[in-house]
Amino acid sequence: MTTMIEKKSGIGKRIREVRNKLGLSQTEFADLVKSTQSSISGYELEDVPVPADILLNIVKECDVSADWLLLGIEPDVPKNQKERLMLTTFRQAELYNLTEELLKYSKWRVSEGKLMYEGKKEAEKEDTKSTSVSEAQEGIQKPA
Numbered sequence: 001m002t003t004m005i006e007k008k009s010g011i012g013k014r015i016r017e018v019r020n021k022l023g024l025s026q027t028e029f030a031d032l033v034k035s036t037q038s039s040i041s042g043y044e045l046e047d048v049p050v051p052a053d054i055l056l057n058i059v060k061e062c063d064v065s066a067d068w069l070l071l072g073i074e075p076d077v078p079k080n081q082k083e084r085l086m087l088t089t090f091r092q093a094e095l096y097n098l099t100e101e102l103l104k105y106s107k108w109r110v111s112e113g114k115l116m117y118e119g120k121k122e123a124e125k126e127d128t129k130s131t132s133v134s135e136a137q138e139g140i141q142k143p144a
Contacts, residue, residue, distance in 0.1 A: 008046045009046070010072050011043070011046065011050060011069065011070065012043055012044045012045055012046035013044075014068065014069055014072065015040070015043050015044050015050070015058065015069070016044045018058065018062045018064055018069070019040070019044075022062060025037075026040040026041055026044075032057075032061050032062070033054055033057040033058050033061055033062075034053075034054070034057050035054050035057075039054075055069065055070070063091075
C-alpha cells in the first residue's frame with residue numbers, strides 16, 4: 001500500500017495569523033469571512049481546501065495581500081506616506097463605487113505632472129544649450 005505524503009502550503013498558518021492579528025475567535029472570524037467555525041478550523045489545519053470565495057473574503061475583509069495569503073510572498077510595502085494615503089483612498093473609493101472617477105482624476109494628475117516635468121526638462125535643455133553657446137563663444141578668440 002502506497003501512502004502519499006501531503007505537502008502543506010502554509011496557507012492555514014497564514015489564515016490563523018490573520019485571525020490572531022485581528023484578535024478574533026474562529027467563530028468571529030468565520031462570521032467576518034462568511035464561513036463556519038468548523039470550516040475555519042479545517043482551513044487552518046489545512047485539512048480542507050479553502051474555496052475561492054472565502055479566500056477573496058479574507059483578502060477583502062482583512063486587508064491582506066492575495067499573494068501573501070496564497071503563496072506567502074510579502075507584498076511591496078508602500079514606500080512613503082503619500083503612497084499609503086493613495087492606496088487607502090482607492091480602497092475607500094471602491095466602497096462607494098467611485099473608483100472610476102478617482103482613476104480619471106489620477107490619470108489627469110499624472111498627465112499634468114508629466115507636462116510640468118517635461119517643461120522643466122525642456123527648460124533645462126535650453127539653459128544647457130545657451131550655456132554651451134556662451135562658453136563656445138567665449139572660447140573663440142577674436143582675430144586681432
